[in-house]
Amino acid sequence: MARNSRSTARAKAPAAPRSKVRLAVLVATRKGAWIYLGDAGRKAWRVSGPHFLGHIVSHLVLDPRDGRTLLAAAKTGHLGPTVFRSSDLGRTWKEAARPPAFPKAPEGEKGRVVDHTFWLTPGHASEPGTWYAGTSPQGLFRSEDGGETWEPIGGLNDDPEYRKRMGGEQDGTPDGPKLHSVLVDPRDAAHLYVGMSSGGFHESRDRGKTWTPLSQGLEVVGGFDAKNLAFHDPHCARICPSNPDRLYQQNHCGIYRLDRPSTSWTRIGKSMPKRVGDVGFPMVVHPRNANVAWVFPMDGTTVWPRTSPDGAPAAYTTRNGGKTWQRLDVGLPKSQAWWTVKRQAMAADARAPVGLYLGTTSGEVWMSRDEGARFSLLARNLPEIYAVEVAELSS
Amino acid sequence: MKVLIPSPLLSYTRAADVEACGATLAELLTDLDQRFPGFRFRVVDEQDGLRPHVRFFVNGEQVFDLARPLQPTDEVQLVQALSGG
Numbered sequence: 513m514a515r516n517s518r519s520t521a522r523a524k525a526p527a528a529p530r531s532k533v534r535l536a537v538l539v540a541t542r543k544g545a546w547i548y549l550g551d552a553g554r555k556a557w558r559v560s561g562p563h564f565l566g567h568i569v570s571h572l573v574l575d576p577r578d579g580r581t582l583l584a585a586a587k588t589g590h591l592g593p594t595v596f597r598s599s600d601l602g603r604t605w606k607e608a609a610r611p612p613a614f615p616k617a618p619e620g621e622k623g624r625v626v627d628h629t630f631w632l633t634p635g636h637a638s639e640p641g642t643w644y645a646g647t648s649p650q651g652l653f654r655s656e657d658g659g660e661t662w663e664p665i666g667g668l669n670d671d672p673e674y675r676k677r678m679g680g681e682q683d684g685t686p687d688g689p690k691l692h693s694v695l696v697d698p699r700d701a702a703h704l705y706v707g708m709s710s711g712g713f714h715e716s717r718d719r720g721k722t723w724t725p726l727s728q729g730l731e732v733v734g735g736f737d738a739k740n741l742a743f744h745d746p747h748c749a750r751i752c753p754s755n756p757d758r759l760y761q762q763n764h765c766g767i768y769r770l771d772r773p774s775t776s777w778t779r780i781g782k783s784m785p786k787r788v789g790d791v792g793f794p795m796v797v798h799p800r801n802a803n804v805a806w807v808f809p810m811d812g813t814t815v816w817p818r819t820s821p822d823g824a825p826a827a828y829t830t831r832n833g834g835k836t837w838q839r840l841d842v843g844l845p846k847s848q849a850w851w852t853v854k855r856q857a858m859a860a861d862a863r864a865p866v867g868l869y870l871g872t873t874s875g876e877v878w879m880s881r882d883e884g885a886r887f888s889l890l891a892r893n894l895p896e897i898y899a900v901e902v903a904e905l906s907s
Numbered sequence: 908m909k910v911l912i913p914s915p916l917l918s919y920t921r922a923a924d925v926e927a928c929g930a931t932l933a934e935l936l937t938d939l940d941q942r943f944p945g946f947r948f949r950v951v952d953e954q955d956g957l958r959p960h961v962r963f964f965v966n967g968e969q970v971f972d973l974a975r976p977l978q979p980t981d982e983v984q985l986v987q988a989l990s991g992g
Contacts, residue, residue, distance in 0.1 A: 590959075590987040626952075
């Protein structure tokens with residue numbers, strides 16, 4: 513496990529020599545954020561944190577374009593939502609001057625209020641300083657100044673059809689409806705995807721001015737009409753860096769793959785073991801092989817416990833685009849482990865072999881240096897983990 | 908006038924009470940936000956509504972209206988009610 517450096521409410525700078533630090537595992541929790549700094553071998557780790565102790569941190573993301581700018585989406589139980597920015601890997605933080613917020617409604621009309629920013633995505637490599645944010649209730653926002661100020665994307669947020677699909681504050685997931693999985697096509701800065709829980713999966717080819725549903729082939733809960741996008745609940749979608757025409761999605765109703773230019777998703781989770789099923793939150797793709805992906809199934813039966821099936825947590829991987837799946841549980845508890853992994857709490861690094869990182873609802877961070885063949889504990893005794901990201905640091 | 912600040916907002920003001928000015932509660936918040944950037948949005952949402960666990964008291968009387976007039980001699984207290992675990 514990571515050696516715990518001194519931690520106070522004001523995070524201490526990591527003591528590790530910076531030249532030896534290569535990876536940062538960014539852990540966002542219900543009570544703050546922690547950063548685990550690792551060497552190139554992913555064997556020696558130091559912790560920096562807590563950052564924002566007591567804040568609900570939904571996402572902590574490092575900008576891959578400069579390797580050192582961090583954005584954190586945060587709020588507390590009694591303070592409004594905001595975004596914090598650090599340009600020195602969390603040594604100091606500066607609050608956004610204008611965090612994501614809906615426009616003021618005309619007099620006499622009820623306006624929307626951002627409860628929390630849920631998802632952060634760095635923009636295209638050709639657009640330094642551009643970021644996207646997805647919120648709850650659902651809204652899509654863009655910053656073009658590195659997260660300092662945010663503007664609503666009206667083409668989605670204010671479109672009458674999309675307003676219907678987004679539902680109101682009472683719709684969507686138990687923690688509120690969420691806009692997530694903001695994906696930027698690495699070949700085209702104008703080509704965006706978003707997931708709406710609920711509301712389906714959608715794409716824009718003009719930087720968000722107009723949107724088209726991309727939910728064909730996705731199933732909905734039995735008895736409901738799949739043509740009504742409000743019933744669709746994509747949990748997490750990813751675009752493959754090695755083949756941006758391929759997307760994978762973990763949905764409320766199964767695991768899917770989409771190969772563009774097709775607009776129809778194929779359910780690839782039906783080849784998962786029946787006793788495990790293909791319900792879960794996260795979806796992770798390989799950085800160099802679009803046939804390889806990982807999921808972390810949960811119990812979606814009866815009242816939807818959303819725990820590991822049978823209390824035996826395991827990742828599953830496919831190495832052939834979803835034709836077959838293999839269970840990965842070496843090192844993980846064999847029984848009586850009733851946690852799960854939320855939708856942005858599982859990530860892969862870009863090393864060879866690929867490292868996997870997952871944060872649990874019971875506050876543990878597990879890692880694998882060999883694509884999931886064996887897991888070990890990186891950290892424990894953290895608050896409930898909402899998000900895990902892993903990033904390469906600039907030297 | 909004197910404004911009493913609750914602990915969740917001390918990261919902005921660095922003091923449990925500060926002096927601020929304004930002819931209304933809204934103006935007072937504008938003044939506080941200019942001096943402590945980001946302060947207002949943490950307690951008032953984009954529709955000018957008080958956040959769910961935020962309460963203002965003026966001379967001990969609870970106030971919900973940001974248009975409430977203020978006098979320089981008033982004392983304003985900001986309270987944040989903790990909830991959840």
